[in-house]
Amino acid sequence: MVIKSLARIVGILGSAIAVAGLGASAFATDVTAVRFGAHDTFSRVVIEADSPIEFDAFVLAEPNPRLVVSLPGAQWRVSGLDNGQGLGHGLFEDFRFDPSGLHPRLVFNLDGPSRINQEMVLDPTDGGYRMVIDINPSTQADFIEAAGFPERSQTLTQLLAEHAQIDALAGVCESPRIVVDAGHGGRDPGALTRFGGGHEADVNLAAARVLRELLEATGRFEVVMTRESDVFIDLEDRVRIARAAEADMFVSLHSDAAGSSSARGAAAYVLSSSGVNRSRTRARREGDWFLPDAANRPDEVNEILFDISMGDKLNRSYQFATELLSEARSVTPLLRERPEHRGFLVLLDAQFPAVLFEMGFLSNEQDSRNLNSDAHRRRLMASIVNALEDHFPSCGQSPGVQFAARTDGAAR
Ligand SMILES: [Zn+2]
Structure with missing residues (x-):
């Protein structure tokens, strides 16, 4: 089993939120907006939340090209999109918020093979904290190579290690x-x-x-x-x-x-x-x-x-x-x-x-x-x-x- 290390830890509450993501919701963060921008060479998604949040962004090739943003402890609070689904723009076809897994996640269906170009968190100016992810089109070969589940958070890795030795x-x-x-x-x-x-x-x-x-x-x-x-x-x-x-x-x-x-x-x-x-x-x-x-x-x-x-x-x-x-x-x-x-x-x-x-x-x-x-x-x-x-x-x-x-x- 190969686990690609793409984990991106952002925000001062990192480990505390990772614990919350395993079950408790004491540190729940509200996702308040999802916005898209289509540019000549890349497409951008901005996820707005009311507090800083640890997130993992990664692409999956199977069964169709997707960008997955894992958001430990997140709750969906986007007014007007109560069902947690919406249409995308540019390389993003559409998206849905999936609270059912270990960590809540936003799943974006993509127009084709893509790679993550940059990820960043911007501090609030008027609104909330903004997680910004830019993606580029990529070749199918590069896409397949990069696709996969990321190494999980430290907390989860430790939890797994207790139950199955990870060598x-x-x-x-x-x-x-x-x-x-x-x-x-x-x-x-x-x-x-x-x-x-x-x-x-x-x-x-x-x-x-x-x-x-x-x-x-x-x-x-x-x-x-x-x-x-x-x-x-x-x-x-x-x-x-x-x-x-x-x-x-x-x-x-x-x-x-x-x-x-x-x-x-x-x-x-x-x-x-x-x-x-x-x-x-x-x-x-x-x-x-x-x-x-x-x-x-x-x-x-x-x-x-x-x-x-x-x-x-x-x-x-x-x-x-x-x-x-x-x-x-x-x-x-x-x-x-x-x-x-x-x-x-x-x-x-x-x-x-x-x-x-x-x-x-x-x-x-x-x-x-x-x-x-x-x-x-x-x-x-x-x-x-x-x-x-x-x-x-x-x-x-x-x-x-x-x-x-x-x-x-x-x-x-
Ligand atoms: Zn046969």
Whole structure:
């Protein structure tokens, strides 16, 4: 798990308000106005409050570009906008005030990839304290790189540390563990062959074996297979295998089929926002937070860890899926140019990034011939290896500081 340090602490009441944000409202700050300005090169939002306030501003890429401003202890008191929603201007499409999370937050839907250019707090002149945030348009690549949940406030970090040891793993050299999942198998053949060669389960397994061979040949990855023969494995069991392996990336291989024989090309899928909600609902209901040692922590803390973990997972999944498609396009036509969002069960786990790769269509004659060709499979799997090598910098190149919530206190 990588937590980007974007925390911006402003205001003399900093730590006191952070405590208030964890539950009490003794130090509540009223948000009294939200204003926008659109300029040639940037867009500005001004959030006005009746007292100085600690805030964290960060961008999220998934499921759509957003600017999130976390406002511990804030209450919505904007006259004329009693429902906490409004339209934006410039790069800001619209916004809503969301009091439901650990900290109240303002969420701005953005027009496209953007980055935070500057943040500042201006003292009152006539009105209240003003938090000013300027954003610029950015490239998709820079946006994905910068997006993510920030390191939380000191108070929260301490709270989490009491319940799950947070070890700095910077500089620790370890082989990324890739879980390779050959879709279907046994009594579930998946898509049936129409042009000769194997059914989907056979094609997926043949590809998975090549992927393992190529990954191991790099000497850089550990590989765990969810199945190594033509056996039926429950979807939940595939997830369990990946969790037990502490996967750094889960790659599920499938072959598509469509009614029309003209549909062809590869596609990559990552978890959708409805999938995230499904995952959270199930976690709440079953008390299964996809987290090690969850039973020994209060659910409030589990939910925070789940949020951090899920935000990080979504960003990493999307980033890898993008890299994968850009490598694969030289080997196969693409059904879709960019990763798509789906609620597939094997993608739901919050613990590890996961991508489902549809390698092509068995219902298309050319794709089917390719998928049954050893040479083509080898080229296609090599493109996945290239993407994984890009995604996981080799030892000594790892940027930033990594934190992982662990229970055994040991860096692996
Ligand atoms: Zn399938």
